[in-house]
Amino acid sequence: MTTPTTSASTETTGEEITSVDSAQLQLVSFVVGQEEFAIDILSVQEINRMMELTRVPQSPPEVEGVINLRGRIIPVVDLRTRFGMESCERTGQSRIVVVEVLGRVVGFIVDRVNEVLRISRQIVEAPPSMIASIDSEYISGVGKLEDRLLILLDLEKLFAGDVLGAIDETQSGS
Amino acid sequence: MSVVDPEILQDFLTESGELLEQFDQDLVLLESTPGDPELLNKVFRALHTIKGSASFLGLAELVSVAHASEDVLNLARRGELTLDRRIMDLLLDAVDVLRCHFDELENGRGLTTPDPALLEALGALSGGAPAPAQSETPAPEAALEAGGDDEASASDTGVRELELPENKLDLIDFMVADIEETLPSLQMFIDGLRDTEDRGAVGAEVGEICEALARSVEFFECAQMGTLIDCLSIAAENFDAVDEACMEQLAPRLQGAISVLTEQAEGLSKRKVIQYPINDLSGRIADLVLGHGVEPGAELPAGADAEAALAMDAVRGGDASDAPVEEENGTPASAPETSSPTGAAAPSAPVERAGREAPGGAPKVEQTIRIEVSRLETLLNLVGELVLQKNRVGALSRRVTDDDHVCADTREAMTQASSDLDRVTGDIQLAVMRARLQSLERLFGKYPRLIRDLSRKTEKKIRLEIEGAETEVDKSVIEELGDPLVHLLRNSADHGIETPEERLDAGKPEEGVIRLSAAQEGDCALVRIIDDGRGLPRERIVEKAIERGLTTADEAAHLSDREVFRFILAAGFSTAAAVSDLSGRGVGMDVVRTNIEKLKGTIDVDSVEGQGTTISIRIPLTVAIMPAMMVGVGDELYAIPLTNIVEIVRPGADEVSTIRGQKVMTLRDSVLPLVNLLDVFDAGGAGAQKASFAVVVEVNGQRLGMLVSCLVGQQEVVIKPLDEMLAQSKAVSGATVRDDGGVSLVVDIGRLVESVSGSEAGTVA
Structure with missing residues (x-):
């Protein structure tokens, strides 16, 4: 077992937080596979570099393992597995995004974190029934930027316990 | 005090709750040693204190039950009544009613009116005739204590004729003399209170006198005097906890109370009952004793005397007649109690109060403080974190020590620092864990009553022996251990111990013995329940286990006894032929197992048919x-x-x-x-x-x-x-x-x- 020598450095996401008026959404965007996703900045606790994960036997397939987050042990989900994408090598750009959802602290692995951005609510549209093989259930909307599409994730649905089970079934069925 | 301060109420609940538990335990003990004067006094005192505090708070329903039971105990104390099983049942029922009241108070509900049949039965014991005890004794006092209740005669000055049943008339002169003799010595102690160093000692004296007085006053069924004496006696218990400022306010009021008592006693000698509006006085004494101070506007100037206090508290309309003080008269002949704290079998009251974790208001208040459990919990969690960090420092230090590039001095210093940290962390961990430890006494203390009730119900003779109740375990363990032990003891009493006839036939003594023992074994607490009953029937258990598919006949033949007995821990497993209202549903042992496993403990069953069963529970001292x-x-x-x-x-x-x-x-x-x-x-x-x-x-x-x-x-x-x-x-x-x-x-x-x-x-x- 090696010691993770790099203390989990937190890349600040909070510096741009100003008073968010209700017509604006402040988001953190990240990339998983070919898609760019975004979540509300307020639900993000921190973003860490990859660190050593401890595998938990008999856990759901998308759970990569657990990490020690300053004395707190939290599960880490691989979004690629979660979205049914092919898994790939972790790179120096891989990050663990730690979010708080419904009182639980959960981390998930993304290929890379893009930026903090602000968009107008008006450019967000309801999700189409299917986006690039991802079930629309946990997509809260799609933001149409000038040059690209941003998929807004609904974290509550993404990490709610019962949905997890349901998704496992759909995955194994397909 | 029409609205009770929640803080005072909480104090009352904690303190009186402990007293009530003790009372309950002592009653059961008393049943086996009826007439033990020390124990009788102790139970009487406990109940008396509960009653006194309850009347402070205006808990009329509670007071009425306490009062009725107290009367019975008082008779027993004087040897006029023998506490037989029937009376014990009544008293224990009364305890249950009180406990129920406590629950209701704790949950902020109103008190249910106690069953009149119970009061009547208790009253019948004490009063000879049921009517007076029920309608007179509790009722006037209850009305008085309801505070602010303006129909109560207590709130205004008045004189009425003393009404007593005929059988008491002969004794009036004697009792009045008794009271009049006692009051001056009380006065003397209170007068000296402000200048005394050792208030605790004065408090003890005053407490004793008050107790004697209370009994005499009870004779007259004069509620007001009883209230004042209760006031004094509760104040006396807390003398040394009262600070100077409060004492300045308290002492004149106590003197005032005594002067009122003296006048009332004089009235009694003339067959008159003199009433004063004493609600303010008693209420303020209570507030002062509990360290709450008096409300603004009610403060007395420094050096105020009894009359000033009475005037301030509206007891008297300011006409300053001197409080009659007679020459002192020595301690009352009937000082009831040697307060030697070293009673071997039954600790006397001071020890009992000081020994409990944190009885607020008890004499030794400075030595213990109450802490919210959640704060201890936080502390324990932090210690957990500390242990982890210590481990990391230890690991780093080992790495440094192995590193040849680091100079020898640094390596040594690092090792030293790390081992110091290790030691200190260990000590902190131990200290914090100790803070959470509680002795099993409180838990075990409940079981004599359980066994008593069970033996009555099953008509068996059962003796419960308790050993090692002083063993300390983590608070969480005590909470989780309660239910399993009740189940196990029930099992032993219901299934284990045979009926007296069966026992005699089997050549055993008529009385069955259940031993409940606790001891520390390494870093585990070992709790055992050992009965000398009929033991577990291996064949029956095997039969049942096969029936339920837990094993097969082939297999069972190879199983050791212990493995077979383990089946009784399975859910829904019962060999009882019929389900009784005590046990036999097969739920119990499963609960036992689940709870013990929650504590990361283990349970082991051993039994010899015909000779008894031993159940051993091992629980780690701390869980986290x-x-x-x-x-x-x-x-x-x-x-x-x-x-x-x-x-x-x-x-x-x-x-x-x-x-x-x-x-x-x-x-x-x-x-x-x-x-x-x-x-x-x-x-x-x-x-x-x-x-x-x-x-x-x-x-x-x-x-x-x-x-x-x-x-x-x-x-x-x-x-x-x-x-x-x-x-x-x-x-x-x-x-x-x-x-x-x-x-x-x-x-x-x-x-x-x-x-x-x-x-x-x-x-x-």
Whole structure:
């Protein structure tokens, strides 16, 4: 077992937080596979570099393992597995995004974190029934930027316990 | 005091709650030693204090029950009544009613009116005729104490004729003389109070006098005087806890109270009952004693005297007639109690109060403080974190020590610092854990009553012997242990102990004995319930187990007694021919097992048919932090609780074999099931280290070998729960942070053993 020598450095996401008026959404965007996703900045606790994960036997397939987050042990989900994408090598750009959802602290692995951005609510549209093989259930909307599409994730649905089970079934069925 | 300050109420509940528990226990004890004067006095005092505090708070319903029971005890104390079983039943019923009242107060509900039949029955015992006790004694006092209740005659000055039943008339002169003799000495003590160093001693004296007075006053059924004396006696208990400022306010008021009493006593000698509006006075005394001060505008100037106090508290309209003071008269002849605190069998009141964790308002108030459990909890969690950080520093220090590039001085200093940290952390951990320890006394104290009730119900003769109640365990353990012990004791009394006839036929003494013992054994607490009853019927259990599919006849023949007896712990398992209202539903033992497992404890059943059953429960002293063995499984590290580990061996190839699909290993002359943790944790990937060590663990008397790849060493681990997302991991009970900062999972030995023995039952003979 090696010691993770790099203390989990937190890349600040909070510096741009100003008073968010209700017509604006402040988001953190990240990339998983070919898609760019975004979540509300307020639900993000921190973003860490990859660190050593401890595998938990008999856990759901998308759970990569657990990490020690300053004395707190939290599960880490691989979004690629979660979205049914092919898994790939972790790179120096891989990050663990730690979010708080419904009182639980959960981390998930993304290929890379893009930026903090602000968009107008008006450019967000309801999700189409299917986006690039991802079930629309946990997509809260799609933001149409000038040059690209941003998929807004609904974290509550993404990490709610019962949905997890349901998704496992759909995955194994397909 | 029409609205009770919640803080005062809480104090009352805690303090009186403890007294009530003690009262309950002492009553049961009293049943076996009826007429023990020391014990009688003790129970009387306890009840009296509860009643006194309750009347302060205006809890009329509670007071009426306490009062009725007190009358009965008073008679018993004077030897005019023998406490037989019937009376005991009534008194214990009264305790239950009081306890019910306490619950209601705690939950902010109104008090239910006590069953009049109970009051009547108690009244009949004390008053000879039921009517007076019920309608006179509790009622006037209750009305008075309801405070602010303006129909109560207590709130205004008045004189009425003294009305007493005929049988008391002869004694009036004697009783008045008694009161008049006692009051001056009380006056003397109170007068000297402000200048005395040792208020505790004065308080004790005053308390004794008050107690004697209270009895005399009770005779006259004069509620007001009773209230004032209760005031004085409660104040006396707290003298040394009252600060100077409060004392300045308190002393004149106490003097005032005495002067009112003196006048009332004079009135009694003329067959008159003199009433004063004493609500303010008694209320303010109560506030002062509890350290709350008086409301603004009611403060007395420094050096105020009794009359000033009475004027301020509106007892008297300001006409300053001198309080008559007679020459002092020595201590009352009827000083009831030697307050020697070294009663061997039954500790007397001072000890009992000081000995409990934190009785607010008791004389030794400075030596204990009450702390919210949540704060202790936080402290314990922080200590857990500290232990983890200490482990990390230790690991770093070892690395530094192994590093040749670091100069020798630094290495030594590092080692020193790290070992100092280790020691201090250990001490802190111990100290914090100690703070959470409580003796089992409180828990065990409830059981004599249980056994008593059970023996009455089952018409058996049962004696409960308690040993080692002073053993201390973590607070959480006490909470979880209560239910299992009740179940086990019920089982022993209901199924274990035979009827007196059966016992005599079997050549045993008529009286069955259940022994409840506790002791510390290493870092576990060992609690045993041993009965000398009929024992467990192996054949019946086997029959039932086969019936329920837990085993097969073939298998059962090979099982040891202990393995057979384990079946009774299974859910829904009962051999009782009929379900009684005590037990037999087969739920009990399952609850026992579940609760004990929650505490990471183990339970073991041993029995010899015809001679009795022994149930042993082992519980680790603390649940959160424990020593563990770190083992390598594949390329992950896992923690195995050290308490479960029996030994670690390296089994040779000839010692491992397979019986009907289950791997087993031979360890000396026994055969254990063997599991490979690499398989359990799916860690046997390509290139994974081969499992070469077998860690032998034991839970609930069942052993199991676990193959692991390597051994890392011992470490203290702090168990943290896993996210619900991971709850389906079967053989893992939690996770912990290692000394290198990484996360390791803690192996759930209990579930592992269970899963193996479960599958084994179907496959292995």
